[in-house]
Amino acid sequence: MPPRPTSGVRLDAFTDRYAQRTHAMTASEIRALFAVASRPEVVSLAGGMPNLSALPLDAVGKLMGELVQTRGAQALQYGSGQGDPHLRELICEVMALEGIEASSEDVVVTVGSQQALDLVTRVFVDPGDVVLAEAPSYVGALSTFSAYQAEVVHVAMDEQGLVPEALRETLAAVQAAGKRAKFLYTVPNFHNPAGTTLVEQRRDEVLAICQRAGLMVLEDNPYGLLGFDGPPTPAIRARGGQDDVLYLGSFSKTFAPGLRVGWVLAPHAVREKLVLAAEAAVLCPPTFNQLAVAEYLSTQDWQGQVRAFTAMYRERRDALLDALRQQMPAGASWTHPTGGFYVWVTLPSGLDAKVLLPRAVTARVAFVPGTAFFADGTGNAHLRLSYCYPEPDRIREGVRRLATVLQEEVELRNTFGQTRARTSAPQASSPAPDLA
Amino acid sequence: MSGSARYLVLAGGLSHERDVSLRSGRRVLDALRSDGAEVDLRDADAGLLAALTGAPADGPGGTLTSGGDGRPYDAVLVALHGGAGEDGALREVLDIAGVPHVGAGPAACRIAWDKPTAKALVLRAGLSTPPSVVLPHAAFRELGAGAVLDRLVTHLGLPLMVKPARGGSALGCSTVDKPDDLPAAMVSCFSYGQAALVEKLVSGTEVAVTVVDTGDGPRALPPVEIVPLSGVYDYGARYTAGATEFFVPARLDDAAADAVAGAAVAAHTALGLRDLSRVDAIVEDDGTVQLLEVNTAPGMTETSLLPMAVDAAGLSFGRLLRTLLEQAAARG
Numbered sequence: 094m095p096p097r098p099t100s101g102v103r104l105d106a107f108t109d110r111y112a113q114r115t116h117a118m119t120a121s122e123i124r125a126l127f128a129v130a131s132r133p134e135v136v137s138l139a140g141g142m143p144n145l146s147a148l149p150l151d152a153v154g155k156l157m158g159e160l161v162q163t164r165g166a167q168a169l170q171y172g173s174g175q176g177d178p179h180l181r182e183l184i185c186e187v188m189a190l191e192g193i194e195a196s197s198e199d200v201v202v203t204v205g206s207q208q209a210l211d212l213v214t215r216v217f218v219d220p221g222d223v224v225l226a227e228a229p230s231y232v233g234a235l236s237t238f239s240a241y242q243a244e245v246v247h248v249a250m251d252e253q254g255l256v257p258e259a260l261r262e263t264l265a266a267v268q269a270a271g272k273r274a275k276f277l278y279t280v281p282n283f284h285n286p287a288g289t290t291l292v293e294q295r296r297d298e299v300l301a302i303c304q305r306a307g308l309m310v311l312e313d314n315p316y317g318l319l320g321f322d323g324p325p326t327p328a329i330r331a332r333g334g335q336d337d338v339l340y341l342g343s344f345s346k347t348f349a350p351g352l353r354v355g356w357v358l359a360p361h362a363v364r365e366k367l368v369l370a371a372e373a374a375v376l377c378p379p380t381f382n383q384l385a386v387a388e389y390l391s392t393q394d395w396q397g398q399v400r401a402f403t404a405m406y407r408e409r410r411d412a413l414l415d416a417l418r419q420q421m422p423a424g425a426s427w428t429h430p431t432g433g434f435y436v437w438v439t440l441p442s443g444l445d446a447k448v449l450l451p452r453a454v455t456a457r458v459a460f461v462p463g464t465a466f467f468a469d470g471t472g473n474a475h476l477r478l479s480y481c482y483p484e485p486d487r488i489r490e491g492v493r494r495l496a497t498v499l500q501e502e503v504e505l506r507n508t509f510g511q512t513r514a515r516t517s518a519p520q521a522s523s524p525a526p527d528l529a
Numbered sequence: 530m531s532g533s534a535r536y537l538v539l540a541g542g543l544s545h546e547r548d549v550s551l552r553s554g555r556r557v558l559d560a561l562r563s564d565g566a567e568v569d570l571r572d573a574d575a576g577l578l579a580a581l582t583g584a585p586a587d588g589p590g591g592t593l594t595s596g597g598d599g600r601p602y603d604a605v606l607v608a609l610h611g612g613a614g615e616d617g618a619l620r621e622v623l624d625i626a627g628v629p630h631v632g633a634g635p636a637a638c639r640i641a642w643d644k645p646t647a648k649a650l651v652l653r654a655g656l657s658t659p660p661s662v663v664l665p666h667a668a669f670r671e672l673g674a675g676a677v678l679d680r681l682v683t684h685l686g687l688p689l690m691v692k693p694a695r696g697g698s699a700l701g702c703s704t705v706d707k708p709d710d711l712p713a714a715m716v717s718c719f720s721y722g723q724a725a726l727v728e729k730l731v732s733g734t735e736v737a738v739t740v741v742d743t744g745d746g747p748r749a750l751p752p753v754e755i756v757p758l759s760g761v762y763d764y765g766a767r768y769t770a771g772a773t774e775f776f777v778p779a780r781l782d783d784a785a786a787d788a789v790a791g792a793a794v795a796a797h798t799a800l801g802l803r804d805l806s807r808v809d810a811i812v813e814d815d816g817t818v819q820l821l822e823v824n825t826a827p828g829m830t831e832t833s834l835l836p837m838a839v840d841a842a843g844l845s846f847g848r849l850l851r852t853l854l855e856q857a858a859a860r861g
Contacts, residue, residue: 098776101756104832105771120768122700128548132574135543451545451701451720505719508670512713 114242121521123462126450130459130524136491138413138478139459139524141285141434143346147401149393153349156388164384172380174372175364176202176356180387184356187390188342191317192331195358201367202378206315206343206355210237212370213276213311213339213357218243223267223274227255229437229466229475231285231313232523234278238468239519245468246274252428254291255279257298264306276309276339281329283316283433286466286477290431293326300334310334315343315355318399320432321407336360344386346434347399350526352382406434412485413478416492422499427478434481437463439474441499443506446476447522449498458494465522536561536854537581537602539619541572544612545721546698549768553608553829556836557850561606564847566854569602573609573619581605581628604858605630606850607826611697615826616642629857631850633825637801641823644694644726647800651820654799656792658820659811660685661728663694666719678711681727688730691715693722697824699763704730728821733813735762736779738793739827739838741805743852747797749790750838754779770832777841785816792818804853807835 130137160168175181181197188195203209210233218224220242226234228247238245246267249259260277267274279299281291291299303310312329320326330340343355359367371378389395413436417427424441438460440446446462453459463475478495480488506512538561540554541547554570561568571580582601605628613619617638623630633641641647645663652658662681669677682689691714692702701721703714718725739750754776757766766772778786793808800806800823807827811819827835839846 097778097780101754101774101776102837103771103774108771119765119772122545122698122764125548125764125768126545128551129543129545132541132543132547134574445716448717448720454545455721457543502720504670505666505716508666508674509712509716510674512716 114240117239119521123447123450123522124524126454127459127524129454135454135457135459136483136487136494137459138480138483138488138491138495139461140482140526141479142482142526143350143402143434144405144482145349147405148349148398152393153385153389156392157385160381160384160388168381168384170380172377172383174377175368176200176378177380177383177387180354180383180390181356183387183390184342187318187347188328188330188340188358191314191325192327193340193358194331195335199358199361199364201357201359201364201371202383203355203357203371204375204378205345205350205353206313206341206357207233207237208353208371208374208378209341209355209357209367210234210311210313211240212367212374213341213359214238214241214243215370215374216363216366217275217309223272225260225263225267225274225277225308226468227279227284227287229286229463229472230278230468231280232461232465232519234313235466235468235519238278243275244272247467247469248277250284250287250289252289254281254284254289254295255299257295257302260299260302264302264308274306274308276311277303278311278313279329280313280316282314282326283319283430284435285316285433286435286461286463287437288428288430288433288435289437290326291329296326296329297332300329300332300337304334304337310338311341312338313341315341315346316433318347319403319406319434321403321410322431330358339363347402348386348389348395352379352386354378354382354386403432406432406481409480409483409485409488410436412488413480413492416489420492420496422496422503424503425499434479436478436480438476438478440476441503443511444499444502445473445512447473449476449502452501453495453498456494456498458491458498460495461524462522465519468519534567534603534855534858535600536566536568536851537605538568538570538608539573539577539605539614540570540608541574542609542612542614544610544614545696545700546610546612549698549828549830550608550610550614552768552831553610553833556831557606557608557829560836560847561850561854562847564845564851566847566851573613578622578626581623581626602628604628604854606854607632608829610826610828611700615697615824616695629861631853631857632804633800633802633806637803638825641800641802641806641825642695644692644822645724647796647823648820650799651796651823654795656795656799656820657817659690659729659731661726663724663726665724669715674712674715678708678715682708682711685727685729689714690728690730691718692726692728693718694724694726696721698767698828702763704761731811731813731819733811733817733819734779734781734785736781736789736810736812737834737838738789738808738810739805739835740793740797740802740808741839741849741853742803743849744856747794747802749793750844751778751841752781752786752789752793753777753834753837753841754781755834767828768830768832773832775834775837777837779812781812782816785812785818788812788816789818792820796820796823804856805835
């Protein structure tokens with residue numbers, strides 16, 4: 094036998110060199126379970142992948158081929174750090190559909206709106222700064238805020254979106270604690286994960302509260318054009334918020350997420366800093382992808398395509414809501430989205446979504462535990478269901494499986510009584526973006 | 530076996546440990562290819578039986594490499610953890626398909642996979658394992674959880690380790706120091722399986738011993754000592770590089786090192802295992818070896834214990850796996 098060592102091995106030579114913020118990046122058993130969710134045997138109501146089956150791939154392929162043939166030297170070259178000027182003009186036309194008047198000079202194209210989130214946080218947030226976010230909030234935003242060591246303070250929501258009174262109270266509490274909130278992060282339309290939409294009358298009120306408090310609004314609107322019932326509600330940015338609102342948009346849900354093209358609309362002074370930050374991060378957003386999006390918007394009936402997407406998502410939303418109504422056990426409740434991808438379920442009293450997940454995976458159905466959407470480790474009483482990707486029949490089958498799992502868990506709770514919930518980091522409870 | 534032999538590594542599956550298995554499979558694939566072996570990596574799915582005969586992959590998931598050139602495989606290495614990969618079912622299918630595989634046969638896998646059965650057999654072989662109680666959810670429901678849990682604490686004392694009777698990667702496992710924490714531990718455990726193994730928590734040096742048999746009888750490789758920085762060797766400590774400190778070989782005196790090696794080989798033999806296994810144990814301060822469990826499809830990821838032991842023994846991981854595949858193929 095070899096000699097016994099006096100010091101151990103850690104399998105990572107850099108353990109004492111990582112930044113403080115890296116220490117929370119650990120393997121998670123919940124996240125590992127999503128590896129099973131990606132198998133076809135499992136009905137995954139977990140992922141948020143847009144369903145691209147309705148996309149006219151022939152036309153998109155032709156358009157991209159022609160782009161390389163006719164403008165390859167430009168499309169494959171570095172571009173402006175702020176993004177392609179023509180695409181920025183087209184983005185202004187897209188935003189006009191939600192009532193936003195903007196100059197293309199104030200638009201910065203980003204690598205998905207996720208990079209816009211990163212840039213805005215990088216530019217505004219020092220470690221320890223407070224960021225206000227809805228309860229629950231988008232997990233990708235929470236991960237970004239965590240990476241910059243922000244303190245996230247959640248603000249309550251109801252079926253009509255962010256609650257203005259709760260925003261006032263939270264702001265007062267933050268100020269009373271001697272802390273400074275840098276911005277309110279909000280997803281006003283077809284919220285991820287809550288599925289709710291901030292009603293029109295509350296939009297003015299939320300903006301006014303933030304303006305009075307000197308608080309910037311970070312309005313993240315990837316789903317705004319995916320409404321099932323009529324035209325979109327005008328954005329917060331469209332309501333006199335041009336100096337106080339940073340607006341994030343994306344082509345991931347209206348066209349194709351693989352192209353990673355999003356944007357941020359910002360007041361002029363902020364925009365300049367965002368461009369410098371973007372150049373430091375990626376030099377420029379992918380030129381080919383930007384030109385492809387611009388070409389798609391210019392030559393294809395993209396709004397007709399969005400209507401085709403929403404018709405598909407509406408059918409799936411209906412299937413999910415019908416199945417939930419028929420199958421969920423007593424004590425469960427859920428939101429009723431009028432667009433977007435998600436339904437937010439509140440479990441019968443005492444059930445813990447994170448503890449449920451292994452049993453659900455055994456039953457071949459997956460969801461995202463609510464803990465993924467809270468920075469403070471709460472959220473165990475909720476889960477997010479996505480209806481965007483599976484076919485309606487699969488959705489119904491998934492809910493049938495889920496209902497059985499919930500019933501078993503109710504029995505288990507009846508046996509053992511209430512138990513304390515464990516907390517976990519948000520990103521540890523959510524799937525990677527490619528696991529639908 | 531000629532140099533043109535073709536081997537298949539199976540990884541993935543539908544158990545809770547799919548992610549770990551995929552990592553094991555990729556590492557095994559790399560190691561075997563580094564040793565010059567011709568090898569494919571494949572998920573265990575509905576296309577498996579056709580693939581074993583060399584037919585092109587056609588199902589979803591299918592091959593994780595570009596395998597399937599029309600020739601049958603000479604032997605299979607199962608890197609599936611949990612579920613069908615460890616409960617004997619997959620081995621049974623490989624046997625009826627006439628495909629040689631590395632490791633224990635289906636009956637021995639079934640026994641090792643069921644921790645209470647394995648504990649009973651190692652006890653019968655004269656080895657030690659912590660006292661325990663095995664109970665399904667129904668027992669608590671029918672007899673009253675409060676009364677049963679109270680009796681359980683009185684019987685075994687505290688602290689306790691609660692784990693699914695079948696399972697791996699510490700999924701569903703909890704240590705319990707206070708009676709109040711026991712119900713939550715049971716709920717977490719039953720999320721992963723139908724029966725709970727509640728074991729007296731023993732303290733000492735935590736070690737894993739790899740047992741290999743390349744044709745001249747089972748032998749123990751140097752024991753790997755596990756010191757998780759968080760104090761508990763849970764999922765995060767197992768699969769986050771840097772979260773656990775390992776001492777290879779373990780910091781045991783000669784007598785204790787011999788005792789744990791002997792116990793591991795004895796357990797491997799008592800359970801009727803073959804080729805390789807990993808035995809997890811605690812060496813108490815007085816030198817008593819308490820066997821915790823025996824794994825027939827041990828983890829082979831970048832942070833797993835078996836590859837560390839192989840390395841400490843001065844062996845090549847890829848060479849050893851290839852030898853075991855050649856041995857399986859010759860066995861037929």
